[in-house]
Amino acid sequence: MGRNANPVDPVPLSRSSRSTLGPTAAAMITGDTLFATIARTICEADCLPRKEFFEAWEVARRVRRRFRGGPVVELAAGHGLLSAILILLDDTTPHATCIDPREPQSHQRVMAVLERRWPRLEGRVHFEQGRLEDTVVPPGALLISVHACGVLTDRVLDLAIQARCRVAVLPCCHAMDLCDSSGLEAWMDGPMAVDATRVARLRAADFTVRCATIPAEITPYNRLIMGQPAER
Ligand SMILES: C[S@@+](CC[C@H](N)C(=O)[O-])C[C@H]1O[C@@H](n2cnc3c(N)ncnc32)[C@H](O)[C@@H]1O
Structure with missing residues (x-):
């Protein structure tokens, strides 16, 4: 259960574990930082695999260093915790829409505990059952x-390029x-070639692109691509 012996780690839990964040984990979380408070609140929902909390947090805080404001559209959203954290980190975002063909039960449970702890979230995260390919992107969206599995990530980039809006994908x-790998597999591993091609595609569409990673201990799929369209 313990992640390491660091006594100041507010959430001393394995970050890659798929075990549920619940009451046992809550008892180990210390401090009043936003990170620790969200983690403890999610434990009340008692439904989310730990790694998904850490993924959402690490992505949200990196994205918020670059992109603020405007509506959030979270595609292939699953539980939608990411949307809620993005609003908690930037209250100038009016609302978020989670899009997924299947609404998991965890979405309602996660939102219920978060809204109880932060009433300002009420009514600001909506779930729409549907395919991301059919999404109508609102102006100024992130x-x-x-x-988003396999080529679904490419469909997210299609939407961003078409709508010329800010985009972040992990x-x-x-x-x-x-997936398009530009034939680069002779020089680098296949998934890296695919992600490098994605970056090149955004740049060719006149986006400024920033590449980052979240900690590999959470997930091996840890490359974060953030793109912002140039003004035309
Ligand atoms: C690996 S899960 C990721 C879920 C969530 N983003 C997370 O990180 O936990 C992939 C999600 O894509 C959704 N999905 C599958 N096809 C989709 C589509 N055409 N449009 C939008 N979402 C889709 C699935 O229902 C599933 O929730």
């Missing part, structure tokens, strides 16, 4: 997607038979 499994 499109964001964590672990790609997942790379379908090597479907």
Whole structure:
């Protein structure tokens, strides 16, 4: 259960574990930082695998260093915790829409505990059951997607390029038979080639791109691509 012996770690839990954040974990979380408070609050929902909390937090804080304001559209959202954290980190974001063909039960449970702790979240995170390919992107949006499988990540980039809006993706499994790798596999591993091609594609579409990573101890799929369209 313990992640390491660091006594000042407010959340001393394995960051890659799929075990549920629940009451046992809550008892180990110390301090009043936003990070620790969100973690303890999510424990009340008792439904989310730990790694998904850490992924959402690490992505949200990196994205918020670059992109603030405007509506959030979270694609392939699953539980949608990322949307809520993005609003908690930037109250100038009016609302977020989570899009996924399937609404997991965890979404309602996560939002219920978060709204109880932060009433200002009430009514600001909506779930829409649907395919991301059909999404109508509102003006000024930030499109964001964590672990949209295979080519779904490319469909997120299609939407961003078409709508010329800010985008952040943390790609997942790379379908090597479907994803474009620009033939770079002779020089680098296939998934890296696919992500490098994604960056090149955004740059070719006149986006400024920033590459980052979240800690590999949380997930091996840890490359974060953030793109902002140039003004035209
Ligand atoms: C690996 S999960 C990631 C979920 C969440 N973003 C996370 O990090 O926990 C991939 C998600 O993509 C959703 N999905 C599958 N096809 C989709 C589509 N066409 N449009 C939007 N979401 C889709 C699935 O229902 C699933 O929730």
